[in-house]
Amino acid sequence: MxxxxxxxxxxxxxxxxxxxxxxxxxxxxxxxxxxxxxxxxxxxxxxxxxxxxxxxxxxxxxxxxxxxxxxxxxxxxxxxxxxxxxxxxxxxxxxxxxxxxxxxxxxxxxxxxxxxxxxxxxxxxxxxxxxxxxxxxxxxxxxxxxxxxxxxxxxxxxxxxxxxxxxxxxxxxxxxxxxxxxxxxxxxxxxxxxxxxxxxxxxxxxxxxxxxxxxxxxxxxxxxxxxxxxxxxxxxxxxxxxxxxxxxxxxxxxxxxxxxxxxxxxxxxxxxxxxxxxxxxxxxxxxxxLSTLHYDDKVTFAKYYPASTMDVSGGKVIPGTCTIKGKVTQSNGTTPLRCEEVVARLNNDPSTAASFISGSEVRRFTQGVPGLSGTSGKTQSNCNPDTGQTCGDYEIRGLTPGTYHLGTHDFKGGGNLAGFVLEPCTPALADDAQLDNDDQMTVNCVANTVQTQDLKSN
Known part of the structure; x- marks a missing residue:
């Protein structure tokens, strides 16, 4: 190897x-x-x-x-x-x-x-x-x-x-x-x-x-x-x-x-x-x-190592939980936007917030290497969506049922965030002030269902 x-x-x-x-x-x-x-x-x-x-x-x-x-x-x-x-x-x-x-x-x-x-x-x-x-x-x-x-x-x-x-x-x-x-x-x-x-x-x-x-x-x-x-x-x-x-x-x-x-x-x-x-x-x-896992840690881990899943209308759920998925677009509402963090907060409470990076599990042209340009690097353009995919797709699975506030943000601006980058994109998107859209809408996430909701950046 x-x-x-x-x-x-x-x-x-x-x-x-x-x-x-x-x-x-x-x-x-x-x-x-x-x-x-x-x-x-x-x-x-x-x-x-x-x-x-x-x-x-x-x-x-x-x-x-x-x-x-x-x-x-x-x-x-x-x-x-x-x-x-x-x-x-x-x-x-x-x-x-x-x-x-x-x-x-x-x-x-x-x-x-x-x-x-x-x-x-x-x-x-x-x-x-x-x-x-x-x-x-x-x-x-x-x-x-x-x-x-x-x-x-x-x-x-x-x-x-x-x-x-x-x-x-x-x-x-x-x-x-x-x-x-x-x-x-x-x-x-x-x-x-x-x-x-x-x-x-x-x-x-x-x-x-x-x-x-x-x-x-x-x-x-x-x-x-x-x-x-x-x-x-x-x-x-x-x-x-x-x-x-x-x-x-x-x-x-x-x-x-x-x-x-x-x-x-x-x-x-x-x-x-x-x-x-x-x-x-x-x-x-x-x-x-950090020895006590946050809601986001638990939701992410359960998504990747679920005890079980079942197929429902619109996709998969972990029994007793719900899934929110969709795509992120630019502010025009049509152009898919890769590498934005989507955050879902139960009752708008940060202690029950979970996240996913748009486009991070969409097909790419190459593996992607930091520092290389175009489709050879970890860039927004290194995205080659399969049939039924877009470069802005996201899915948060394993959520506790309830009302979620959805938003998007980038990883720049304040608090030494300049070092943050977005997998699969390196470097991060350029202008945080234009891209953050932190509390766009609410979604009622019902147990054993998949809720589809598209989001826009600013």
Whole structure:
């Protein structure tokens, strides 16, 4: 199996994030999701404390760092954190998934042996790993599906930095990557099957309180900050982070949903309700309890892993719930508009809001690569709708019956949203002020029915 990994992170600072759907889709628009057992395998080392074989537990470090004494998070505690994260998703109403804790990886994964347990490249692509995900698909060999704990406090031995880049340890609490089957057709590396059987994850203890000291060599780094947030993150923050990354491990993308609430929370202006921050938010929001799934998290997960579905007039529903679908158009009401987030709020309540990106599951010309133009890139024009589709199609399935307020918005404007992009579009649409149309109409969503409602952007 050729190609690169498809990775997402929970960022301490604004960075690329996506919304309301699957982590990735095939060019036909089919979500890439697990089939059969979802197996994960943890290493034997700690998240924080102990030794990584060369000064991981409190010795001196490079880059001028003076290291603080670590709060130990042992391997057994680390594994319990991961178990709790998987359990949160396993208990989603109307959903069904078979999560299995596989055998331990049998070793403490460190800077010295990471290439034997992480599928991908290191040091900016200059070094490759010695393993692949192929055994997970062929059934021959050792299927890893690694969950790795980076406990190193020595900058030169950071697993996070080795994979994500120098100084990334101050910015990425954790990250996960799905490993679908891909064609050897660079630069597209087209996903050849929507059946997912392999993922991997790294969890870092670098910014768990008490944090490692700032690294002077990271000052001025164009990609990452030079220090952890003041005071570090708590164990509750870490649990929420892992719950978020397990969502990616299972195939979910980032989300925003309650845009104005997010802006209020990060800018300190207006009312901030931390309970309205979804677990799959793309940025770290201090104080938000990401270990408790938001309505949007649950609805999205149940859509992709339903316990059952049934065919009704207009489409499919999860029994006892309802579906709202339609298309988004430009303000003229006729031209389909791809890459707008559609938000449905039950009784106009942000705590019961769910979202979907228009056109994200519509057929494309190619897989789409960021930075390329036209039908080769992640652009609005990379849309080749099949019969019966439009580039503005959306569908939110698994909703609690009731009256929903529907609206659309883009991911720009205020609250450091400049880093948000829309899967499958990168970069995001250009002018947020013209595109937001947050509360257009209401729809009575009756149990076991599909309600069709088209929407317009401004």
């Amino acid at each position: 050729k190609g690169g990994i498809l990775a997402l992170t929970l960022c301490l600072l604004p960075a690329a994030a996506f919304a309301g759907g699957a982590f990735s889709t095939t060019p036909n628009g089919t979500p890439v999701l697990w089939t059969g057992n979802v197996t994960w395998r943890a290493e034997t080392g700690p998240i924080k404390g102990g030794s990584d074989g060369n000064g991981g537990g409190g010795g001196g470090g490079g880059g001028g760092c003076q290291l603080t004494k670590s709060l130990d998070i042992s391997n057994s505690q680390a594994v319990d954190i991961v178990r709790a994260a998987f359990a949160a998703w396993d208990s989603v109403p109307n959903a069904s998934i078979n999560i299995v804790e596989g055998p331990s990886l049998g070793t403490d994964v460190t800077f010295d042996n990471i290439e034997d347990f992480w599928v991908g490249t290191f040091f900016g692509g200059t070094v490759g790993s010695s393993v692949t995900a192929e055994p997970c698909y062929s059934g021959v060999g050792d299927c890893l599906n690694s969950v790795i704990f980076d406990s190193s406090e020595v900058p030169e031995r950071s697993i996070v930095d080795a994979i994500q880049g120098e100084c990334a340890r101050y910015n990425l609490l954790a990250f996960a990557a799905i490993l679908p089957q891909q064609n050897n057709d660079p630069p597209q590396f087209t996903i050849s099957s929507p059946q997912l059987k392999s993922s991997q994850m790294v969890i870092s203890g670098a910014c768990v309180s008490p944090v490692i000291a700032p690294d002077p060599s990271c000052v001025g780094n164009p990609n990452f900050s030079s220090q952890c947030p003041a005071g570090g993150i708590s164990l509750q923050d870490l649990q929420g982070t892992v719950t978020h990354e397990v969502g990616h491990y299972l195939g979910l993308d980032h989300t925003l949903v309650n845009k104005q609430n997010y802006i209020n929370c990060v800018t300190g202006s207006g009312t901030c309700d931390l309970e309205d921050i979804p677990t799959m938010i793309g940025f770290f929001v201090p104080g938000a309890n």
